[in-house]
Ligand SMILES: NC(=O)c1ccc[n+]([C@@H]2O[C@H](COP(=O)([O-])OP(=O)(O)OC[C@H]3O[C@@H](n4cnc5c(N)ncnc54)[C@H](O)[C@@H]3O)[C@@H](O)[C@H]2O)c1
C-alpha cells in the first residue's frame with residue numbers, strides 16, 4: 174500500500190503486518206484506532222515508531238529468526254561476487270565483450286573475514302565462511318569469548334578487526350552505538366585493499382566514506398544490500414564499477430518469507446487472543462509456563478488498581494506493588510502493569526492496557542516500585558499494592574481462588590470479598606450494634622439492592638471496615654446520608670462495571 178492508502182485503511186483493522194518498506198509512523202498509529210498489534214514480518218523494527226505504538230497500547234512483535242539463513246546466504250553471495258567480479262563480468266559479456274583479464278579475482282580461502290556482530294546472522298555467516306577455509310575474526314562486545322571460540326571466531330577490537338580483515342561484513346542492529354560504525358576514520362585505516370559487505374542496515378556505514386575509500390583505492394570493493402535511504406539516489410557510490418548493489422534482498426527468499434509470515438501470523442493470533450507473543454518488542458516477554466501461573470492474577474491485580482484509584486484521596490505520588498508466594502518466583506512485571514492499568518483506565522482518555530500502562534504511569538511522574546517475597550503466610554499467592562498520596566497511603570491485597578478474585582485486605586483490615594458486583598461501597602465505621610443495619614436501611618429506602626456484605630475489624634467494638642456489594646449506583650445525596658450517620662467516619666463507592 175502507498176502511505177496515503179495505508180492511512181485511510183488502517184483504522185478498520187486490529188492487526189497490521191509489515192516488511193521494512195512500510196513506515197509505521199506516529200500518523201499511521203494514530204489512524205489505527207482499532208490496532209492491537211503491529212507485526213514485523215522480519216527483524217528490524219526501525220520502520221515502526223515504537224514509542225507511539227507503546228503509548229497507544231499496541232503490541233509490536235517481530236519475526237527474528239525466519240530470515241537469518243537467507244541474510245547469511247545473501248552475504249556469502251555478495252562476498253563471492255565481490256571476490257570474483259561476478260556482476261561486472263556478467264554485464265560485460267552480455268554487452269558483447271569477452272574480457273577475461275579484466276576480471277581477475279581473488280580467492281577467499283586463507284583470507285581473513287571480519288564479522289561485526291556475532292548474533293544470528295553473523296553466526297551463520299561464520300559457519301559458512303569456515304567451510305570456505307577463511308580465518309575468522311569478530312567484533313561484538315556483547316558476546317562471551319567462549320561463544321566466539323565455539324563458532325571459530327577470534328574476538329578483536331573494531332580497529333584491530335579492520336586492520337586485519339580482507340573482507341569486513343556487518344551484522345549488528347542499527348542503534349546509537351552502531352550508527353556510522355564504519356566512518357571516515359575507519360575507512361582511512363582499514364587494511365589496504367579490503368572489501369566491505371553490508372547486509373545489515375545502511376546507516377551503519379558512512380556512505381561518503383565508502384565512496385572515498387573506493388575512489389582512493391583503499392577499498393577494493395563494496396557490496397551493499399541496504400542503504401541509509403531506500404531506495405538510494407542514483408550516484409557515484411551506487412553506480413561505482415567496484416560496488417555491487419542489491420535492493421534490500423537479504424530476506425527475499427521464498428523460504429524466508431514463508432517462515433517470517435508464519436512467525437508473524439502466530440504472534441498476531443496470540444496477541445489477539447490475549448496470550449503471550451514470543452517476540453514482543455515493546456513489552457517484557459512472558460514464557461508460556463510463567464504466563465500460566467501469572468495470568469489468573471491479572472484480573473486480581475487489575476481490580477486492586479481500580480479500587481485503589483476509586484478509594485484514594487489526594488494527589489497520587491507513587492505506588493508499590495508487592496508479590497508474595499508462588500507468583501513471586503517469577504518476573505511479575507505483567508502484574509505490575511495490570512495494577513497500573515486498573516488504576517489508570519478509569520481516568521484516561523486513551524485505551525490503557527498492559528503494554529502502555531507503565532509508560533503512562535511514568536509520564537504522570539509516579540514512582541513505581543516492586544517488592545517480592547517468595548513466602549506467603551496467608552495465601553498461596555498474594556498481590557498487594559500500596560498507593561502513596563498527598564494524604565497518606567492506602568493498600569489493598571487480593572488473591573485468586575477458584576477462578577475468582579478475592580479482596581482479602583484493605584489497609585489493616587483482613588476480609589474476604591469477591592468483587593463481582595458493579596459497585597462496592599467501602600464504609601469506615603465503628604463496630605457497634607445497628608451500624609450495619611443503618612447503612613442497609615438507607616440503601617433499601619433508595620431502592621439500592623445489596624448483593625453481599627463483608628466486615629473487617631481490628632478489635633471488637635473498635636474501628637471497622639464494611640464492604641457492601643451493590644447492584645445499583647449510589648447517588649451522591651445517598652452517600653451524604655450514609656456519611657452523616659453518627660458511627661460512620663467515611664464512605665466511598667467504587668465502580669467496577671465497564
Ligand atoms: N538485508 C536484509 O534483508 C536483512 C535480513 C536479516 C537481518 N538483517 C539485519 O541484520 C542485522 C543482524 O541481524 P541478526 O538477526 O543477526 O541480529 P542479532 O540481534 O541476532 O545480532 C546482532 C548482534 O550485534 C551485536 N551488537 C549490538 N551492538 C553492537 C555494537 N555496538 N558493536 C558490535 N556488535 C554489536 C549484538 O551483540 C548481537 O550479537 C540487523 O541489523 C538486521 O536488521 C538484514
Ligand SMILES: O=C(O)[C@H](O)COP(=O)(O)O
Pocket residue numbers: 192193194214215216217218240421422423424425
Ligand atoms: O530486518 C529485516 O528482517 C530485514 O532487513 C528484511 O527486511 P524485509 O522484510 O523488508 O525484506
